[in-house]
Amino acid sequence: GNSVTQMEGPVTLSEEAFLTINCTYTATGYPSLFWYVQYPGEGLQLLLKATKADDKGSNKGFEATYRKETTSFHLEKGSVQVSDSAVYFCALIGNQAGTALIFGKGTTLSVSS
Amino acid sequence: EAQVTQNPRYLITVTGKKLTVTCSQNMNHEYMSWYRQDPGLGLRQIYYSMNVEVTDKGDVPEGYKVSRKEKRNFPLILESPSPNQTSLYFCASRAQVLNTEAFFGQGTRLTVV
Numbered sequence: 615g616n617s618v619t620q621m622e623g624p625v626t627l628s629e630e631a632f633l634t635i636n637c638t639y640t641a642t643g644y645p646s647l648f649w650y651v652q653y654p655g656e657g658l659q660l661l662l663k664a665t666k667a668d669d670k671g672s673n674k675g676f677e678a679t680y681r682k683e684t685t686s687f688h689l690e691k692g693s694v695q696v697s698d699s700a701v702y703f704c705a706l707i708g709n710q711a712g713t714a715l716i717f718g719k720g721t722t723l724s725v726s727s
Numbered sequence: 728e729a730q731v732t733q734n735p736r737y738l739i740t741v742t743g744k745k746l747t748v749t750c751s752q753n754m755n756h757e758y759m760s761w762y763r764q765d766p767g768l769g770l771r772q773i774y775y776s777m778n779v780e781v782t783d784k785g786d787v788p789e790g791y792k793v794s795r796k797e798k799r800n801f802p803l804i805l806e807s808p809s810p811n812q813t814s815l816y817f818c819a820s821r822a823q824v825l826n827t828e829a830f831f832g833q834g835t836r837l838t839v840v
Contacts, residue, residue: 646826657731657817657831658770665826703769707826714760714785715819715829719769 616641620704620718627694627725635689635721637678637704645706647671647680647687652701652720661689661702694725729754733818733832740808740839748803748835750818756830757823759801760785761793763814764834770817776801777823808839 621636639645646665650658662671667682676691687704704718731752740746752759760775762785772785776795790812792804801820805812815836821829 648828650831657833658819659831660828663826663828714772714775715821717762717770719767 616645616706616708616713616716618704618706618716618718620702620721622719622721623701624722624724627723629696629725629727630693631725633689633691633694633698633723635702635704635723637687637689637718639685639687639704639706641685641706641708643709644682645708647678648705648707648715649676649678649687649689650703650705650717652703654700658703694723696725696727699723699725729830731818731820731830731832733816733835735835736833737836738838740837742809742839743807746805746808746837748805748816748818748837750801750803750832751799752801752818752820752830753799754820754822754830755798756820757798759795759818759820760829761791761801761803762817762819763787764817765814773803773816808837810839813837813839 617640648663649661651661652658662673664671664680670679678689701720701722703720734749757778761773762770764770771787774793776782818832819829
């Protein structure tokens with residue numbers, strides 16, 4: 615079945631550092647890929663998405679590229695801020711109607727000033 | 728404003744006392760689902776519904792019930808809660824078409840003592 619594996623956290627960075635959170639997936643066909651973010655005490659919000667190979671999703675300075683050849687969707691940001699402290703989830707939806715949104719286990723990011 | 732609304736946000740209850748967590752969405756989405764979030768396990772799907780009167784089990788359905796009598800509402804029912812159901816619960820909705828993002832409620836923190 616479909617699955618998502620993302621790097622274990624927590625990730626602790628200083629402000630303005632470069633961020634990478636690795637995400638790889640297993641799926642048949644061509645899934646859509648997502649990054650969700652969960653700020654403390656809140657629900658999940660979509661951060662970015664990519665629906666086909668080589669697509670790059672971007673939002674709020676974050677980027678991720680859908681790499682079919684390496685089945686990866688790594689999240690990157692060039693310069694993190696304290697306000698980026700949150701839990702980040704990589705997720706996928708298979709390419710059949712009605713399939714579930716499958717999540718990785720989440721990576722906690724803590725950014726200090 | 729497009730949103731998914733869950734109630735209550737916080738609930739402490741005793742073992743065996745039936746409870747219902749409500750979920751409502753205003754986006755006319757066909758697909759709705761419930762997840763539970765536990766440390767180290769990420770988000771796991773409990774139940775989902777592809778449309779009115781159509782529900783099915785997710786990965787961890789034991790001890791839960793759902794109903795979908797109207798398109799906008801998808802309540803989660805715990806007939807006889809147990810301490811192992813202490814968790815953070817999220818309701819989500821999305822359109823049935825492929826590649827669309829899911830929208831999440833704010834979450835319900837349930838404690839069963």
